[in-house]
Amino acid sequence: MTESLPARPDGPSAPRRFGLIAHRLHRQHADSALTQWSRACEPLVRALRLELFVVGGAFDALLRDEQLLDHPGLHRLPNGREGGLMRVVSRVAGGLLPGDALDGVVFLMDPVDPSSTFPEAQALKRQCVTHGKPFVPTLAGALEWVAVEALQAGLPAESVAPLAPLLALEEQTVALIAHDARKRDMVAFADAHFDLLSRYEARVATGTTGGLLNELAWSRGWPAGQPWVTRYQSGPLGGDAQIAELVLDGACEKVVFFEDPHVARQHEADIQLMERAVWSAGHRCSCLNSPAMASQWAQALQRLA
Template sequence: MRLGLAANRLHHFGEDAALFRWLRACEGGIRELGLHLHTVGRTFDAIAASGLLADHAGLRRYPYGREGGLMKLVAEVVGLGEPERTLDGAIYLIDPVDPSSTFPEAVALKRQCVIHGKPFLATVASACDWIEMTRVDAGLAPDPAADRLHAFESQTLALIAHDAMKPQMLAYAAEHFDLLSRFARRVATGTTGQRLNELAWSRGWPQDQAWAHRYESGPMGGDAQIADLVLERRCQRAIFFEDPHVARQHEADIQLLERAVTTVTDDAVCMTSPAVAQRWATAAVARARRR
């Protein structure tokens, strides 16, 4: 399995930077899985200097970002007809106030991951969660250090879908209703929330109780309201079914939510496509059975 890897300077500057927190938490899993990390130049240099992943055969250096390293990762997410240069997803630890996070290659990396149903992991929590889910898929025993990410009964889950993706969100919620109902609280933007509640009521959820707390619709500020929950660390996981093929009138609101997630990088997991969310749900159920 191969992932692209890049981190903004903030996240590899200093021994307690986000990149190193992720590696310390997941180095064992990376080695167990034999994970290949196609790593942009400065991020690779920082890992080498830290001594983490020493002698790991899967760590591969790419050019600096200014020399096209990130652009090469975009091409490899799409696929180049060479198995050894096809990525299964990307980890890009974003500094939310670094303008490079809005450069075309950074935006394209996320967009192509979403289009191709591959994980785009922009936070420490998301990257840790993905490693644990991949370990579970491989039949390995759950890592107790990852338990905090799976304490769903004390967490809030955000469920958000663009218009074209609402049917897929409803189908997903119907398929995984029991798992999603384990969360202490669910929140959603306007229309998505209403449809999710109607689904829940049809499944026997008490008619006088909302299964998902509804905020405003996205264009009316619902994304911003949920972003505030994330910033206050009152929303720990977001499933956001994005439609990458249409222009979005409320693009700034969506970016606000995405930046909120990366601001609290150790505390928020975000999944941005049905394929990734499906894989998480399957692994989460399997993990719970093995505990």
């Protein structure tokens, strides 16, 4: 455990590297979301040799709760007020030197923590989306993503058995949302993983995206006239808010949201509302926010079939 950020070792077997951050709510007591995650995922973290670069407050909480104490891949960054989060943003974008880059970020977010609106927090998510790297803001998503990493690394399905409820698609509802520049990507993702997505108990979508997905489903032999997804309003007309209510009610456990990070949106407040609903329901809801992240997730779950 050290303040430094060692360079990534060369070679295809080099361990994956993730930033780890937690708002105060999720690290302030011994049964916090951070501790729940580390307890449940410690065997897989060790098996995968994951490198974790932990911002100060979260690192101190792991020490307090005696989690991952002797894990050689645990590294401390400065506190957020000292630039720790800013350093994570830089390393998501590639860092300053070869070997600095992080492969993704777990950021356990509290929707009412003022720092969730700070520039570095918003930039972190944007850079993850821009570079196609996982940005994981909830406990459910953080637990699930370690299972994804394990399955992608070729660990046996039995290794993720303790996390099986998160992977039981037949008992869940998924929301499929895409900005205009990403709608083609969403249709391509649904086409490539149609059978996997069809395993969900239900699918919902915002207006235009939902129409495109239903057309795709009917072209693939889904019963004519029977919607593959339930359509809500388009995003600018309130569809994001409607899906946010489903999330808050426990009626939607997964949000696949393909964002365009390069275009200002008139309904930005609606988008943030939906995201904050996911954070509020973080113990049961997760989000995939780029085609690259969603493809990694789908490929991993197909290993369980």
